[in-house]
Amino acid sequence: MEIQSNFSLKNYNTFGIEAKARQFVAVHTVAELKTILEENKNEQKFILGGGSNMLLTQDIDALVIHIDLKGKKIIKEDDDFVWVESQAGETWHDFVLWTIDNNFGGLENMSLIPGNVGTTPVQNIGAYGTEIKDTFVSCEAMNITSQEMKTFTNAECKFGYRESIFKNEVKDQYIITAVIYKLTKRNHKINISYGDITAELAKNNITFPTLKDVSNAVIAIRQSKLPDPKELGNSGSFFKNPIVLKSDFEKIHQKFPEMKYYEVSETEVKVPAGWLIEQAGFKGKRFGDAGVHKNQALVLVNYGNATGQEILAVSKEVQKTVFDTFGIQIEAEVNVI
Numbered sequence: 001m002e003i004q005s006n007f008s009l010k011n012y013n014t015f016g017i018e019a020k021a022r023q024f025v026a027v028h029t030v031a032e033l034k035t036i037l038e039e040n041k042n043e044q045k046f047i048l049g050g051g052s053n054m055l056l057t058q059d060i061d062a063l064v065i066h067i068d069l070k071g072k073k074i075i076k077e078d079d080d081f082v083w084v085e086s087q088a089g090e091t092w093h094d095f096v097l098w099t100i101d102n103n104f105g106g107l108e109n110m111s112l113i114p115g116n117v118g119t120t121p122v123q124n125i126g127a128y129g130t131e132i133k134d135t136f137v138s139c140e141a142m143n144i145t146s147q148e149m150k151t152f153t154n155a156e157c158k159f160g161y162r163e164s165i166f167k168n169e170v171k172d173q174y175i176i177t178a179v180i181y182k183l184t185k186r187n188h189k190i191n192i193s194y195g196d197i198t199a200e201l202a203k204n205n206i207t208f209p210t211l212k213d214v215s216n217a218v219i220a221i222r223q224s225k226l227p228d229p230k231e232l233g234n235s236g237s238f239f240k241n242p243i244v245l246k247s248d249f250e251k252i253h254q255k256f257p258e259m260k261y262y263e264v265s266e267t268e269v270k271v272p273a274g275w276l277i278e279q280a281g282f283k284g285k286r287f288g289d290a291g292v293h294k295n296q297a298l299v300l301v302n303y304g305n306a307t308g309q310e311i312l313a314v315s316k317e318v319q320k321t322v323f324d325t326f327g328i329q330i331e332a333e334v335n336v337i
Contacts, residue, residue: 001025001032003063012066013051014114016233017308021046021064028068028089030177034147036065045144046337047175049088052115052235053123054335055315057308067118069177072098077185083137085180088118092125099181100211105188106135106181108215109197112222114229114236118176121152122166123333124159128194128218133159135181141174150174162240162333190214196221225296233302234293238315239273240333252327259326273322273330274298280321290314312336 007024010016023043027033037045044062069087072095076083082104086095092115096107109128119125120132121139138153152174158165166174190209192198200217201209209217227234244252244261249269253259256279261269277283277297284294289306291314293299300311300318315332322330 014229014235015302017056019056020059022061023063026066026068037147049119050116055308056337082185083182086117087178088176090117100215104183105211106183108211111215111218123162124164129191137180137182139176139179141176234299235334237298238300238334239330241270241273242328242330243268243270276322280325
C-alpha cells in the first residue's frame with residue numbers, strides 16, 4: 001500500500017481526462033482503508049471508485065483513495081430468495097453477470113452500466129424500469145473521520161430518482177465498503193415493460209425470456225446506443241431526465257405536442273432528456289475533441305484530448321439551449337469535480 005505523488009488519473013476516469021492527483025493510494029481491504037484514514041487525518045481526501053460518474057475539470061489537490069475492495073458471496077438464502085454481498089470495488093457489470101450465471105434475478109435490467117458496486121447506492125442507479133432500491137438490502141460504510149463502521153438500511157438511504165442520503169445529508173462523510181442485495185431464486189419478476197427490450201427480444205424470436213435473455217437484450221441495446229468508454233471517453237448518461245409538474249408540462253406540451261413523456265405521479269411527468277437535446281440540435285455535434293454522441297444525445301464524449309473544462313462547456317451550452325427552447329431545466333447526473 002504505497003502513496004504515490006503527482007499521480008495521473010487518466011486511466012481512473014471513464015472520460016479519459018488527463019488530471020493529476022497530488023497523492024494517490026489504492027486500498028484492497030477494509031483494514032488498509034482504516035489505516036490510511038487514521039494516518040492521514042489532516043489530509044484533504046478524495047474517494048475514487050470506478051471513475052464512471054465524474055468529470056474531472058482540474059487536478060485534485062488531495063489524497064485520492066481508490067477503493068479496490070474485491071469479493072462477492074452468498075450471505076443467506078431460502079427457497080425463494082438469496083442475499084448476496086459484494087465488496088465495493090467489484091465491477092458492477094461483472095457482478096450482474098455473476099448473479100445471472102447463478103440464476104439470481106433482479107439486476108438483469110441494469111446490465112452493462114459502468115462503474116463499481118460501491119457507487120450504486122449513491123446514485124440509486126437504474127435502467128429499463130428497475131433501480132437499485134428495488135433489490136438493495138443494506139450497505140456497510142466507514143466513517144471517514146472516526147473510521148467507525150455503520151450499516152445503512154434501504155430506508156435509511158432515502159433513495160429517490162438518482163438520489164440517496166450519500167448525495168445529501170451524509171455527503172463526503174462515509175465510504176461504502178460492501179453492499180447486500182436480495183435477489184430471487186425462482187418466480188423471477190421479468191421486467192420487459194420498456195419497448196426497446198420487447199423489440200430486441202422479438203427480433204430474436206424470444207417469447208418467454210430468461211434472466212440471461214433480458215440481460216443480453218439490454219447489453220445489445222446499450223451497445224447500439226452507448227459508446228464503450230475504453231474506445232471513446234464518456235460517462236454514460238450525462239444528464240438526468242427532468243421531472244416536470246403536470247401543470248407546467250401541459251403548457252409546454254401544447255407548444256410541442258410531439259414531446260415524449262412518462263407519468264411518474266399524479267402531479268409529475270418525466271421527459272426524456274435525450275429527446276430534448278436531440279431536438280435542440282446537439283446530437284452528433286462536435287466541438288473540437290468534446291461533443292455529443294451521434295447515437296445517444298444524453299452522452300457527452302471525449303474524442304481524444306478534450307479537457308474536462310471543454311466537456312463542461314458543452315454541457316452548459318446544451319443546458320442553456322434546452323431551457324431557451326423548451327423552458328425545461330436539465331441537470332447533470334455526472335459529478336463535476
